[in-house]
Amino acid sequence: MTRMVRVASGQGFWGDSLDAPKQQVEGGPIDYLMLDYLAEVTMSILQKQKERDPQMGYARDFIGAIESVLPGIVDRGVKVIANAGGVNPVACAHALVKAIARAGHGGTVKVGVVTGDDLLPRIDELLAAGHELKHMETGAPLSTVRDRVLSANAYIGSTPIVEALQQGAQIVVTGRSTDTALTMAPLRHEFGWAADAWNQLAAGIVAGHILECGAQSSGGNCLHDWRNIPDLANVGYPIAEVQSDGTFVITKHPGTGGRVSVPSVTEQLVYEMGDPHSYITPDVVADFTSIHVAADGENRVRVHGITGGPATPFLKVSIAYRAGYKAVGSLVYSWPDAMEKAELAERILRERLDRLGLRFDQVLTEFVGANATHGHLSGDGRDAPEVQFRVGVRGEDRASVERFTREIAPLVLNGPPSVTGFAGGRPKVEEVIAYWPALIDKRVVTTQVEVIS
Amino acid sequence: MSDDTVQVRLLDIAHTRSGDKGDMANCGVIALRPEWYEVLVQELTTERVRSHFGALISGPVERFELPNLNALNFLLHGALDGGGTLSLKTDAQGKVVSTAMLRMILTVPKTVAAVRGLPVYSPTL
Numbered sequence: 001m002t003r004m005v006r007v008a009s010g011q012g013f014w015g016d017s018l019d020a021p022k023q024q025v026e027g028g029p030i031d032y033l034m035l036d037y038l039a040e041v042t043m044s045i046l047q048k049q050k051e052r053d054p055q056m057g058y059a060r061d062f063i064g065a066i067e068s069v070l071p072g073i074v075d076r077g078v079k080v081i082a083n084a085g086g087v088n089p090v091a092c093a094h095a096l097v098k099a100i101a102r103a104g105h106g107g108t109v110k111v112g113v114v115t116g117d118d119l120l121p122r123i124d125e126l127l128a129a130g131h132e133l134k135h136m137e138t139g140a141p142l143s144t145v146r147d148r149v150l151s152a153n154a155y156i157g158s159t160p161i162v163e164a165l166q167q168g169a170q171i172v173v174t175g176r177s178t179d180t181a182l183t184m185a186p187l188r189h190e191f192g193w194a195a196d197a198w199n200q201l202a203a204g205i206v207a208g209h210i211l212e213c214g215a216q217s218s219g220g221n222c223l224h225d226w227r228n229i230p231d232l233a234n235v236g237y238p239i240a241e242v243q244s245d246g247t248f249v250i251t252k253h254p255g256t257g258g259r260v261s262v263p264s265v266t267e268q269l270v271y272e273m274g275d276p277h278s279y280i281t282p283d284v285v286a287d288f289t290s291i292h293v294a295a296d297g298e299n300r301v302r303v304h305g306i307t308g309g310p311a312t313p314f315l316k317v318s319i320a321y322r323a324g325y326k327a328v329g330s331l332v333y334s335w336p337d338a339m340e341k342a343e344l345a346e347r348i349l350r351e352r353l354d355r356l357g358l359r360f361d362q363v364l365t366e367f368v369g370a371n372a373t374h375g376h377l378s379g380d381g382r383d384a385p386e387v388q389f390r391v392g393v394r395g396e397d398r399a400s401v402e403r404f405t406r407e408i409a410p411l412v413l414n415g416p417p418s419v420t421g422f423a424g425g426r427p428k429v430e431e432v433i434a435y436w437p438a439l440i441d442k443r444v445v446t447t448q449v450e451v452i453s
Numbered sequence: 454m455s456d457d458t459v460q461v462r463l464l465d466i467a468h469t470r471s472g473d474k475g476d477m478a479n480c481g482v483i484a485l486r487p488e489w490y491e492v493l494v495q496e497l498t499t500e501r502v503r504s505h506f507g508a509l510i511s512g513p514v515e516r517f518e519l520p521n522l523n524a525l526n527f528l529l530h531g532a533l534d535g536g537g538t539l540s541l542k543t544d545a546q547g548k549v550v551s552t553a554m555l556r557m558i559l560t561v562p563k564t565v566a567a568v569r570g571l572p573v574y575s576p577t578l
Contacts, residue, residue: 040537041537041538137475137476221470223468223469223470223551223552224468224483224485263468263483266481266483266522266523266524267468267470267481267483268470269481269522269524270470270479270481270483270519270522270524270526271470271471271472271479271481272472272473272474272479273472273479273481273517273526274474274479274528275517276517276519276526277517288519288522289518289519289520289521290521291521291522292521293522305521323538323539326541328541362534362535362541364534364541364542366542366543368543372542372543372544373543373544373549373550373552373553374509374552374553374556375507375508375509375553376507376508376509377505377509377553377556390543392541393541394539394541432538432539433538434537434538434539435475435537435538437475
């Protein structure tokens with residue numbers, strides 16, 4: 001007899017729906033809830049928070065999410081896997097244990113925590129040992145930005161999460177696990193897939209890829225037939241019903257909105273895709289040209305035929321470093337001749353910035369409503385009812401960026417006419433955190449698992 | 454366009470989704486019907502896609518075929534003005550590069566359009 005395991009997606013990024021986790025736990029049967037909180041930019045924000053307060057550095061929304069599902073997961077025996085730990089998974093796990101105790105479930109719900117992905121304290125040791133951490137695209141050595149590095153985390157796979165589940169954790173908190181590992185780990189734990197069962201492992205990765213962006217596979221942000229996708233206000237998040245051989249069905253709870261269809265799942269499959277023959281993860285290299293998708297009833301899509309091969313000897317490392325400052329401001333110009341007025345505003349502003357002698361690495365102007373996203377493909381935008389003139393600058397010198405932010409508002413009274421849309425006030429200066437993707441020999445990254453209650 | 458060809462809007466035969474990978478945008482193009490996938494393979498060459506995007510991207514275009522999904526995946530190098538947090542663009546993560554792709558108008562042999570049942574685009578009508 002084939003057993004089936006249901007993994008539900010309840011969060012596609014930090015900032016996603018606060019209600020989705022509860023909807024997934026209470027809307028129908030599931031076995032696991034996976035919550036993906038981390039993007040590259042999230043890690044550096046969390047690192048800044050941790051610098052200010054050593055007890056911070058994790059996705060605090062996660063504690064509220066668990067509080068919202070706690071009665072449900074206790075009643076139903078649902079397990080939760082989340083990379084909410086950010087750059088401080090231990091503090092996250094301890095905050096979680098306290099919240100569980102406050103809710104009266106102390107001692108019954110065990111929390112597993114995975115560490116070892118954080119390479120920031122080890123960077124100099126690694127460089128000294130000959131791990132160059134060269135930029136994956138440019139080949140530049142890390143030494144060029146070493147003194148500006150803010151965080152450095154290896155993307156770790158599913159193995160330590162599986163260990164935490166084997167040790168009896170009902171909730172597993174990780175730092176920079178890959179998004180797909182959050183789905184893969186429960187499947188390896190339940191089915192006991194061997195470390196070289198490449199086809200099954202590849203299927204786990206594909207299931208993870210479909211779940212990791214939340215409702216983006218169940219009707220959200222779906223271009224195909226978008227007008228007819230029902231009830232997005234009540235969109236159901238995706239669920240993978242996985243068999244031990246790695247075949248699975250993507251579906252959602254009954255009574256929810258959105259749509260699970262071959263087109264909705266296929267759009268998610270091609271999202272952020274590189275070379276489809278080798279989707280590289282710490283666990284397996286999956287071949288996306290092997291995936292077959294077929295309708296399997298209403299809001300059900302069957303996914304099968306997936307193949308994969310051995311993982312590489314490397315892990316990807318995401319390093320964040322300080323890269324100057326930026327600010328973006330905008331004004332809205334109205335018909336008639338909205339575009340011409342906006343273009344005149346651009347010329348005036350550039351002339352004033354030149355005269356001030358400010359130093360920027362880049363000044364970018366766009367005309368939103370006319371051609372900001374489609375450029376020359378857009379037509380001339382000459383009869384637009386309004387055009388947003390949007391201008392951004394970026395540079396190493398904070399004072400120059402600060403001075404730029406004072407140059408937008410004056411245009412309201414001393415530039416072209418028919419201007420509005422400035423209620424937001426002066427643009428804010430932001431520090432730019434840039435990314436440095438690198439590879440590292442996976443043997444030097446060791447993970448630890450602890451189960452606390 | 455000669456008498457032997459017709460125009461077909463990509464918008465009428467495919468749907469798309471895009472995202473970012475560093476300073477690259479990826480764009481998946483999925484045929485709306487399985488029988489239109491071959492048309493995408495024939496017509497959406499890297500050269501045509503590179504020329505369509507013109508100054509919107511600064512690097513080359515790579516193409517991968519996914520006949521299993523009736524889809525092509527394109528990597529548009531230098532599409533995001535530095536990408537990620539460095540980019541000042543509205544679409545810094547390439548989320549709607551997919552819709553710029555859909556503006557392509559393909560010139561297809563009449564015979565192919567007839568055999569494949571392609572929706573012919575007639576802008577003047």
